[in-house]
Amino acid sequence: MNLDNLEEILISKNGSIKEYPFGDQAMVFKVMNKMFGFIMWEKSPLQIVIKSDPEDAIGYREIYDCVTEGYYMNKKHWITITIDGTMKDEILIDMINESYNLVVAKLTKKERNELSLRG
Numbered sequence: 001m002n003l004d005n006l007e008e009i010l011i012s013k014n015g016s017i018k019e020y021p022f023g024d025q026a027m028v029f030k031v032m033n034k035m036f037g038f039i040m041w042e043k044s045p046l047q048i049v050i051k052s053d054p055e056d057a058i059g060y061r062e063i064y065d066c067v068t069e070g071y072y073m074n075k076k077h078w079i080t081i082t083i084d085g086t087m088k089d090e091i092l093i094d095m096i097n098e099s100y101n102l103v104v105a106k107l108t109k110k111e112r113n114e115l116s117l118r119g
Contacts, residue, residue, distance in 0.1 A: 001089050003041050006048060009093060010037055013100045015115045032111045036103040037096060040071070046083040048092075049073060050099035060095070 010029040011018055013036075019028045028038040037050040052060065054076045060067040061079070066086050070078025081092065104112065 001046075001083050001092060003039065003046060005089075006039055006046065006083070009096055010039070015118050016100075031100065031103055032107050032115055034103045034107065036099045043082075045085075047071065047080055048083065048096075049078055049080045050096055051077055051102045052079045052095070052099065053102065056098070 007018070007027065010016060010027075013029075013031060015031045016036075017030055019030060020026065021028055022038075025042045026038045026040050028035055030036065035051075037048060040047040040049070049071050057067075057069075057076070057079050061069070064081075064087055066082040066084050068080045068082070069075040071080045079095075081087065081095070083092075104115065107115065
C-alpha cells in the first residue's frame, strides 16, 4: 500500500474531505467535519491513524506488530498503523472502513441524512 492508494481509499468515502489542520505533515480526512483518519505521509514507512472500537484496538495491537496506540490521539479509540508490508491490504482497507463507519454512526440524524443526500 502506498500513499496514493491510501489517499484514494480515504477520499473515496461518501462526504470525505482532505484537510491539513496540523500542518503539511499530516493529511487529515474528515466526514461532516469529524476526523476518521490521517496519514503521516512524511514518515518512512508511512503511518496512518484511524479510529477503532476499543476492544478491536486491543486485539489489533496483539495480532499485528505494525499496530500501536493512536499517535497524539485518545489511545483507547485510535490506533496507528505503520505501513510496512506486514499487514494485508484487505485488512487495512477493512480497518479504514470501520473507522469511517464508527464516525458516521456518531453523527446526528440530521448530519447522517445530509450525508446520505451526498451519496
